[in-house]
Amino acid sequence: MTAMPPRFDITAAQIERVVNKFYAAVRRDPVLAPVFAAHVPRDVWPAHEAKIASFWRNAILYERIYDGNPMQKHMAARNVQAEHFPHWLGLFDKTLMAELPPDTARAFSALAHRIARGLRMGVEDLRTPEHAPPTL
Template identity: 75%
Template sequence: MDRSLTAQPPRFDITPHQIDNVVMKFYGRVRADSVLGPVFAAHVPEGGWPAHESKIASFWRNAILYERSYDGNPMQKHMAARDVHGEHFPRWLSLFDGVLSQELPPETARAFSALAHRIARGLRMGVEDLRAPAGAPPSL
């Protein structure tokens, strides 16, 4: 079967190279951030940044371009990381949005940001609900 007949079009106009660049610049900012830097450093081993960036770029290429190269479970990873808290997500999104606005055309940056915010809401809810006291209502 001709793959071009079954492949989904991308969510928005962006190249794999642009995604890779955003991820690389974003993690440069994360490493320098006084709050997020230590959290990520606890989970990304010394010398492990290229592999981590490659995996996350693959996640985004899958989410946006529908590539099938990502193998992972972001919800499981974030919930298992006991030092990741709900209050980290706004800071993460602020850094990410800053990179998007500097590296991408405005329309592409807005679309990528909207997707990142939607995914972050789900991850944040998972992290907060996991740590809520037994019987507490879920965060919505």
């Protein structure tokens, strides 16, 4: 069986570096730090970063090493709000541009934005009253 080629040119080490730099920035960010602190204790950050790196390695490199459900986690985290996603993406994009070649950063950003749209919709739907009209 032939392995699928990566979505774009990036290494596992680059993905891990992006994840580590991004979450270092998250821990300093006045908007996102409290959101993450409620779910990721200080001593759990290395394991969290490893899990998220495995998510991206699965999504980009097609390594079957990730075991999780991001939608379920984001919906269960009651303090995650739809308005956090643009801020998260801005910080993520800044990290990508600082750590990766421009073409790789753009490709990674496009994938992150696509995934974030789905997660944001899940969070918004969860917060919508049962009989409210749909948001289109």
